[in-house]
Amino acid sequence: MARYDSILETIGNTPLVRLDALAPAGVNLYVKVEAFNPMGSVKDRMALAVIEAAERSGELRPGQTVIEATSGNTGIGLAMVCARKGYPLVVTMAENFSVERRKLLRYLGARVVLTPAAEKGTGMLNKAIELAEAHGYYLCRQFENEANADAHVRTTAREILADFADEPLHAWVSGFGTGGTLKGVASVLKLASPATRIVVAEPDNAPMLGSGLGQPRDAAGELTASHPRFRPHLMQGWSPDFLSRLTEDAVAAGLIDEVLPVAGDEALRLTRELARREGIFAGTTSGATLAAALQVARRSPPGSNIVCMLPDTGERYLSTPLFEGIGEAMDDAELALSRSTPGYRFGAAAAGQPASPGVPLRADEQDAEAERLVETLLASEPVVMFALEWCEFCWSVRKFFARLGIAYHSVDLDSVAYQSDDLGGRIRPVLAARTGSVTIPQVFIGGEPMGGCTALFDAWRNGSLRRRLEAQGIAFDRSVEIDPDDLLPGWLHPRMTTA
Ligand code: PMP
Secondary structure (H helix, E strand, C coil): CCCCCCHHHHCCCCCEEECCCCCCCCCEEEEEEHHHCCCCECHHHHHHHHHHHHHHHCCCCCCCCEEEECCCHHHHHHHHHHHHHCCCEEEEEECCCCHHHHHHHHHCCCEEEEECHHHHHHHHHHHHHHHHHHHCCEECCCCCCHHHHHHHHHHHHHHHHHHCCCCCCCEEEECCCCCHHHHHHHHHHHHHCCCCEEEEEEECCCCCCCCCCCCCECCCCCECCCCCCCCCCCCECECCCCCCHHHHHHHHCCCCCEEEEECHHHHHHHHHHHHHHHCCCCCHHHHHHHHHHHHHHHCCCCCCEEEEEECECHHHHCCCHHHCCCCCCCCHHHHHHHHCCCCCCCCCCCCCCCCCCCCCCCHHHCCHHHHHHHHHHHHHCCEEEEECCCCHHHHHHHHHHHHHCCCCEEEECCCHHHCHHHHHHHHHHHHHHHHCCCCCCEEEECCEEEECHHHHHHHHHCCHHHHHHHHCCCCCCCCCCCCHHHHCCCCCCHHHHCC
């Protein structure tokens, strides 16, 4: 580790980790953990390489928009590179890919243009081409861009060679998506380490390489149809519905020694095993590659060294079959554990608070300064909310007011402004006395308490809030139709608040 001038300098140099529990005894099965890249996947390498090659060739001008059709890791890598280098990024993506990917891309500053699911990968790609032509964007073309494979020639392959400078490497195992990793690494190993067996894994139900059948293309080399052996499979990022140029190059150059089929359920099982038995958190194609590497390991003599690529982190797969059966709420065993001690559980009194909320404090327990302050605050604006800065119910109320265009004053009791002399803390008993409730937020309209978040939302649904706003002459957007419950925190699940 060192100091870096840019996050982009931290791409690559990922660790090789020897498996302990999952590998056959005596065989050194190393996994190359690409999740160590800054955006968590092997595609960070390619994203940087493609952009820098286009900068050098002059195809990409300063400030020009970059575009690519991608469902995941490539877009996320590109978003990082473009953010750091100041290029706007547009990603085209079919609408059926997971929502977290869209959000991640937008969070990094990219724009995401969705395409109809029915038009599959080709629809995404054609939209990217259309937008690039219409607006003069730079299109990355990861499936055929030589800079993609070249990134692995210069980095991934060199790293592996350096790590085995003193020992033979018997096999290197990888899947293929664009074929960039495959072509780049295999071409270097073939020359520099000819005894290393190049093993390529693919889904057992889509044996495109295994079939030996070529990819249908027209005279100009453009794709004309999906590969005849392609079938939809679980391994997102592997085997698109065609053999890319880079993959075809690897086949034509004779770089591949063996192709191994991998079953989807085996890929899922081994991805989970990596997490639970080795502590290595990776995506589905990692378990899939491991399935093939284990086939190689089981037939290898003791002392063999094998390297298995693990392309990405598991965090991108929360909504996929990988996390099937992993719940949000407490299951019965967790609930039983919660109930096994008296405190800190739903239905039990919180520390220092009465068991039933809403018991007002006596007047002599309150302080006059806090009382006066509340009075002044309530007079400051017709709509006043006493809140905590990071309370999710307060956020819900703020969103509600924003949607309805209602002006309000949020008194954030835990903010720096209310910390001196513990003003925020002293205001709470005053509010409790006025509202009969110790919870936050507390909303006041025209000085009258309206209750907290739930009460306010109920009042919206039954029309009483609307009447109160009108009676007070408070402006709001009458055309808005919302179910305020949609604004509540996502974790608010019945199972979590009861029991
Ligand atoms: N696994 C995952 C999760 C990926 O995103 C990719 C890239 N599409 C790959 C494997 C395959 O890498 P490559 O494109 O270099 O063949």
